[in-house]
Amino acid sequence: MNPNGSPQIFLYKGSTLHWRTSPLPWPSTPTTEKYNFVNNQDEISFSYSVDDPSIMTRVVLDSTGLIQKLVWDDGVHQWKEQWSAPKYRCEKYGRCGSYSKCSPDNINRFECMCLPGYEPKSHRDWDLRDVSNGCVRKHWELSVYGNGEGFVKVERLKLPDSSFNVAWIGMGTGSSECEQACLMNCSCTAFTTTNIDGKGTSCLAWFGELMDILEYTSEGSDLNVRVDAIELGNLLSSHFHKLLHFFLLSVFSFSFSEVSKEIQRLS
Structure with a gap:
């Protein structure tokens, strides 16, 4: 576990960083397991336990660098894989370089994509x-401090x-407070808010390079990325045109439906 910043669990192959977890603490989910994360002046530790003592689990690491969580299936008397990583190219550390995200479900296009802006x-x-x-x-010459910038x-x-x-x-910091705190520092590149069990909402901000981002099909966390005024305007304009297109399409569909009903009534 790397205790710097927000602690994460890292996996190395020799001296090369191979894979990492998301920053701790992880959001709690309704499963049969309980995660316990301790981060204070005396220690930083992470452990998990299973609610049902009849369920046997183990975590193993093989020679290829694959970490697996296995659950014993008493019906077939075998260990079955419940989770493993890294299974895909996107899960390997820094697959797409800095300021980008990797989408393993992009089967029809390249999995790497730059972040907005x-x-x-x-x-x-x-x-x-x-x-x-x-x-x-994109617009390296344009300032992102006090120049109409925002977040996507x-x-x-x-x-x-x-x-x-x-x-x-700070604990108890909401999204709007977090955004303002990030805007006041020209080095702040992104932020997120997370709910820590028993402690409320907190804000985590990045001041520099954004590295090793993976896009999930579902779940996952939201990241607010700082963009310049031009990029923010372009994105807002694109969003507006999409809404306008949807609105006009809905109106046309409704009108066509009403006309069809009237024609049928008169027939």
């Missing part, structure tokens, strides 16, 4: 599927590596 550092390398240089701001929410994510350049901005 960013573009590949080298378009040529990106087209060749070399993403080692990651992404950079990116949903269902494994949050970025929080082992460096991160800070908890």
Whole structure:
């Protein structure tokens, strides 16, 4: 476990960072297991327990770097895999470089995508599927401090590596307070709010590089990414046009339906 920033569990292959968990503490979910995370001046530790003592589980790590959680199936007398990682390319640390996200479900396109407001550092390398240089701001010459900037929410994510350049901005801090605190610091690149069991809502902010982000099909956390005024305006305009298109389509469908009913009534 790396205690820096917001603690995470890391897996190394030799000296190479291979995989990591999301930042702790994890949101509680209704399962048969209980997670216990301790983070104070005396210790930082993580453990889990099973509510039903008749259920046997174990966690193993094989020579390829695959970590598995197994559950004993008494019916067939076998250990069955309940969870494992890293199974996909997207789960390997830093697969798409900095300021990007990896989407394993992108079966019809490249799994790597830059975050809102960013573009590949080298378009040529990106087209060749070399993403080692990651992404950079589209409008690098435009200030993102006191210049009409804002945030874009990116949903269902494994949050970025929080082992460096991160800070908890007070317990009981809501989304709006967290956003204002981030806006007041020109180095703040993103923030998220999370609910910590028994302690309420807290805000976690990143002050620098955003690395190792994975996009899930469901669940996951929301990350608010700082973008410049041009990008924010473009995204808001795109959202407005989508809403307008949906509204006009709904009105047309309703009108067509009413006309059809009237024609049928007169026939």
